[in-house]
Amino acid sequence: MELTTGSQSSEAPMITIGTLAPDFTARTTLGQRSLSDYRGRWLVFFSHPADFTPVCTSEFVTFSKLFPAFQELNCDLLALSVDSLSSHIAWVLSIKERFDVSVTFPLIEDPSMSIARAYGMLPPDALDSSTVRASFVIDPDGVIRAISWYPMSVGRSVAEILRLVTALQTSDADAVSTPEGWQSGDPAIDAAPLSLEDAINHQPSAAAPDWYFRFRDKGAK
Structure with a gap:
C-alpha cells in the first residue's frame, strides 16, 4: 500500500471539507486501486470497523442494493477496513451466500491502518479500528465535500448518503x-x-x- 499526503510530516494532515483528499494505492477485492483513479467522477469513500459484523453487514447489503442508483449519479463507492484482503473476500462471499447480494464495489485492505490514519479516522496511537465508521463524499476534482462519523453501534443511512450526493450535485449545477x-x-x-x-x-x-x-x-x- 502506498500513500501520498502531499507532506513529509509523520503526522496525518487535517482532513476537512474543502481539502484535497489524500491519494493512495492499495489492494482491494477488485484489484489494485488508487484514489486518483476516480478523478472525473464522484466518490463515496467509507470505512467500517470490521468484516463479519452485523451492523457493517447491514450497511454493505444496502450499499450494494443502491449501488446502481449511485452509478446513475456518476458516483462510485469505495470501502475500507483494517481487515486483510482474504477476510474481505470471504465476507463478500458470505454476503452473497447468506443475503443473495453481490458486493460489486471494491473493499480496500488497510492492515497497517495507514490510510485510516491519513484520513483522520483513527488517532495516531490507536491499536485497532473499533471506532471507525466514517464516510467522505469526494467530488470529481478530488476535493472532500462532506464528512460524516458514526459510532460503532449505529449504522449509517445509505439513502441519506445518496441524497447528500444528489444535493451536492444539484447545488453545484444550479x-x-x-x-x-x-x-x-x-x-x-x-x-x-x-x-x-x-x-x-x-x-x-x-x-x-x-x-x-x-x-x-x-x-x-
Missing part, C-alpha cells in the same frame, strides 16, 4: 442551496438579495416568505 429534508425534484433555495433596495422591495409570497428566504421554482436556472 448555484442553489437545498433546504432541510430536500429530495430530488423539490424546490431549492435561491441566493438572498445582495442589496438593501432588493430587500426593502421584496414582496412576500409562498415561494419567498421573506427577503432572505426564497425558493427557486423547479426547473428555473
Whole structure:
C-alpha cells in the first residue's frame, strides 16, 4: 500500500471539507486501486470497523442494493477496513451466500491502518479500528465535500448518503442551496438579495416568505 499526503510530516494532515483528499494505492477485492483513479467522477469513500459484523453487514447489503442508483449519479463507492484482503473476500462471499447480494464495489485492505490514519479516522496511537465508521463524499476534482462519523453501534443511512450526493450535485449545477429534508425534484433555495433596495422591495409570497428566504421554482436556472 502506498500513500501520498502531499507532506513529509509523520503526522496525518487535517482532513476537512474543502481539502484535497489524500491519494493512495492499495489492494482491494477488485484489484489494485488508487484514489486518483476516480478523478472525473464522484466518490463515496467509507470505512467500517470490521468484516463479519452485523451492523457493517447491514450497511454493505444496502450499499450494494443502491449501488446502481449511485452509478446513475456518476458516483462510485469505495470501502475500507483494517481487515486483510482474504477476510474481505470471504465476507463478500458470505454476503452473497447468506443475503443473495453481490458486493460489486471494491473493499480496500488497510492492515497497517495507514490510510485510516491519513484520513483522520483513527488517532495516531490507536491499536485497532473499533471506532471507525466514517464516510467522505469526494467530488470529481478530488476535493472532500462532506464528512460524516458514526459510532460503532449505529449504522449509517445509505439513502441519506445518496441524497447528500444528489444535493451536492444539484447545488453545484444550479448555484442553489437545498433546504432541510430536500429530495430530488423539490424546490431549492435561491441566493438572498445582495442589496438593501432588493430587500426593502421584496414582496412576500409562498415561494419567498421573506427577503432572505426564497425558493427557486423547479426547473428555473
